[in-house]
Amino acid sequence: MNPLDTRLAKLARKGDQRAFAEIVGLYKDKLYHLAYRMTGNRQEAEDVVQDTFLRVHKNLERYDENQKFSTWIYRIATNLCIDRLRKRRSTYSLDAESSGHEGLDGYSMLPSDDRTPESELLLSETQRLIREAMETLPVKYKSVMVLRYMKELSLQEISDVLDMPVTTVKTRVHRGREFLRKKLEHKL
CATH class of the missing domain: 1.10.10.10 (Winged helix-like DNA-binding domain superfamily/Winged helix DNA-binding domain)
Structure with missing residues (x-):
């Protein structure tokens, strides 16, 4: 558990914009790299990061402080990436079943x-x-x-x-x- 994350989330939940800005500062690059690795597209990765922070801000009251903040924010970003990849499927098909390296x-x-x-x-x-x-x-x-x-x-x-x-x-x-x-x- 990273107490800094939890403290910042508590402060941001109470309306402290500086605390939310610190959360953005802590996670924007990590989320961008995650989103870029998943989408393979810089613009989509930037959009995912922005959407993630919008959802975090909107849903801070739903964050469970007994859970790691990083897990919560990564879940949001990952789900947004998965949604984008699923929507993309209609444009081009991903290989169905096969396996890894x-x-x-x-x-x-x-x-x-x-x-x-x-x-x-x-x-x-x-x-x-x-x-x-x-x-x-x-x-x-x-x-x-x-x-x-x-x-x-x-x-x-x-x-x-x-x-x-x-x-x-x-x-x-x-x-x-x-x-x-x-x-x-x-x-x-």
Whole structure:
């Protein structure tokens, strides 16, 4: 529990605009990165962040102070992203069933020191391929994969954010990795 979040939420609930501005300052970049990873579109990510803060402001009285504030705000942002991705489906179809990539977290294991221009190019190319593969994930897998590997949330935190059982989260992470693995096995 981050007491700062809770204190700011309490103050903002009472109408303290500076406290709400601090919440925005604390979360705007984190939410933008989450939304961008999920939507793959800068404008949509910015819209999601703005919509998230509008909903937070409007619904502060519904925030349960026994819950982590970050979980609550991530849930709002994630749901907004999922809604946008579902609406987008009518424009182009996402691949139905398939599965993920064991090496997704290997992306974070690539050597970070002693980088050469060649290794930098390889790293950026690998990251691009993974990002492109993530874009093709079905929405139900994409949300858990982004929260797990991009936001580095625990399975329990993802369960709280998405309001689903941990076992479902585990299954979706596994299937999402399988989907990515199949997508990437011939590219990497």
